[in-house]
Amino acid sequence: MDLLAHLEAYVAAVDEASFSRAAERLGIAQPLLSRRIKTLEAHFEGQLFDRSRRQVATTELGVLLLPYARDVLDRAQRLRHVARSARRSAACGVGVPADCGPAALARVIRAGVERGTTLGMRELPPAEREAGLADSSLAYALVRVPPEHAPLRVPLGLASAPSETPDGARPASPEDPPRTRRRTVHLEDLRPRRVSGAGHRRPAAVPILTTVEDHVGYAQDRLRRAVARAGLPEATVRPAGPMATALAETLAGQATLLCAEPFARQHGARWAALGDVSLHRGYDLRAAHRGRGPAKVPQWLCALLATAVGAVPDEPTAAVARAVGEDGRSRLAAHG
Numbered sequence: 001m002d003l004l005a006h007l008e009a010y011v012a013a014v015d016e017a018s019f020s021r022a023a024e025r026l027g028i029a030q031p032l033l034s035r036r037i038k039t040l041e042a043h044f045e046g047q048l049f050d051r052s053r054r055q056v057a058t059t060e061l062g063v064l065l066l067p068y069a070r071d072v073l074d075r076a077q078r079l080r081h082v083a084r085s086a087r088r089s090a091a092c093g094v095g096v097p098a099d100c101g102p103a104a105l106a107r108v109i110r111a112g113v114e115r116g117t118t119l120g121m122r123e124l125p126p127a128e129r130e131a132g133l134a135d136s137s138l139a140y141a142l143v144r145v146p147p148e149h150a151p152l153r154v155p156l157g158l159a160s161a162p163s164e165t166p167d168g169a170r171p172a173s174p175e176d177p178p179r180t181r182r183r184t185v186h187l188e189d190l191r192p193r194r195v196s197g198a199g200h201r202r203p204a205a206v207p208i209l210t211t212v213e214d215h216v217g218y219a220q221d222r223l224r225r226a227v228a229r230a231g232l233p234e235a236t237v238r239p240a241g242p243m244a245t246a247l248a249e250t251l252a253g254q255a256t257l258l259c260a261e262p263f264a265r266q267h268g269a270r271w272a273a274l275g276d277v278s279l280h281r282g283y284d285l286r287a288a289h290r291g292r293g294p295a296k297v298p299q300w301l302c303a304l305l306a307t308a309v310g311a312v313p314d315e316p317t318a319a320v321a322r323a324v325g326e327d328g329r330s331r332l333a334a335h336g
Contacts, residue, residue, distance in 0.1 A: 001039060004076055007069045009036040010048060014066060017056050091120035095129035095141030097213045097309060099263040104308035111304055125212045136288045142305060143284050144216050150282025152311040157273040158185055159264035161253035185272040187230035205232050207255040209240035214258060226276055260310040283309060
């Protein structure tokens, strides 16, 4: 028996002095209200209403139990109110990549507080962010999507030691104008140069480390195909271990790290953007489903998280799509 529903029927009938008006007040059919009162009378083993009269009259038992019934309903209502308040004040989990800058995430948190929303940043791998949306443990999450279909596109590049660049060209100086510091590199530029003279071996390609953020099925497939087109050994690309170790190898000049520019700059590494935009990251900020569909994503949250991941104004979709399907052999021929 749903005790609260049965007590509501009993109290409404007393207040309205009519079963029909009580049913209308509760939005239920009168036969259902009558059954609930009869069930309640059986539960208390006594009649609550005198049905021998034309007008609904409350029995002595009904009058005796009425204040207690009202108290139970009042307490239940307060309990529901407390639960709603707790849900509203609880932090809304936001799933983000692990390489977002702390200062940028702090701006997101402060903006939420200004709007009466407590946001909890949770650094998670791509698959766990999607799972968090599915089970509603996250309110919002940045979901990986191919860049040609992405509202937010993040250029990826190769981070290297401060004293060198991925293709061996002159490193940019901190005094260089910002426009000249942002370079572009193609994977075929990383092919080891032939060394003339007897007894000299061809040097191995510098390893490219990839973090868990790029261990997404379609992204890995595209990177493997791009590496093959560039004439690099398959072993050139390998998963990075702990982030601190990967950064140490990169800053020591033992490897390059596939990452976004803000992350590289934050840790003092040189960075050159990949020319192949099909290898860039794509994100879509999504909300967990509530009721029949997903909740609306606040525009201010989308804008701040775009800054946090290093997203840039979107290129025309057709241009990115062409890069996804390009052969690349003509570019290789141009490089010899």
